[in-house]
Amino acid sequence: MLVLYVHGMGRSPLSGWPMLRRLRQAGLRTSVFGYVAALESFDSIVRRLRKHIEHIARQGPYAVAGHSLGGVLLRAALAGMPAGTLQPKHVFLIGSPVSSARLAVKLKSRWVFKLLAGDCGQLLAAPERMSTVSGPQVPTTAIVGVAGLRGRLSPFGDELNDGVVSDSEVSASWISAKVELRQLHTFLPASASVADIIVRSCARDTD
Incomplete structure (x- = not known):
């Protein structure tokens, strides 16, 4: 099986290199998709990603994994795939x-955030736009970090979080399974534990 990785905002495909190497060591093939949020609109990135997924789908069974904004892009791309396109076995x-x-809501009006995050950053801050990005119609696992600061000094209060997003912001009724890791947001893609979760799930999906 092939696993497509889509990185988060402000990162690059290299952010997932440790995880992708571990996937390949386990016998999985890998592919990456890159974008620059500061230079492209959300919709334009989704269109490119959709074409990339169509190409992958013609090659056989696959799974997709998206970190942070990458997961939002994947959900949007999968929702608009042409009829008859092979769907992923699993979404991570x-x-x-x-x-x-x-955090995006708090930062959305600041010029630095507007410059670096572009339209994608504004989407993350807009409830009405985020609500239009539907959940996948295939098994979906949310891998979430819970090592963020909690309490009076945390922007998330006492809620579990990874320093960037909170537990409630990564939870939905259509998610098949949720796995919590003692990791911060930035380091999730490099985690061996994340890779192991994907390897085990892909093994079950091919049985």
């Missing part, structure tokens, strides 16, 4: 918000 959302993110 790695620290990926399924509703508007409170």
Whole structure:
């Protein structure tokens, strides 16, 4: 099986290199998709990603994994795939918000955030836009970090979080399974534990 990885905002495909290497060591093939949020609109990235997935789907069974914004992009791309396109065996959302993110809401008016995050950052801050990105119609696992600061000094209060998104922001009724890891948001893609979760799930999906 092939696993497609889509990185998060402000990162590159290299952010998932440790995880992808572990997947390949386990016998899985890998592919990556890159984008620059500051230079492309959300919709334009989704269109490119959809074409990439169509190409992969013609090659046989596959799974997809998206970190942070990458998971939102994957959900949007999969929702608009042409009829008859082979769907992924599994979707892995790695620290990926399924509703508007409170940090994006706080930052959305600041010029630096507007410059670096572009239209994608504004989407993450808009409940009405995020609500239009539907959940996948295939098994979906949310891999979430819970090592973020909690309490009076945390923007998330006492809620579990990974330092960027909270537990409620990565939770939805259509998610098949949720796995919590003692990791911060930035380090999730490099985690061996994330890779192991994907390997085990892909093994079950091919049985």
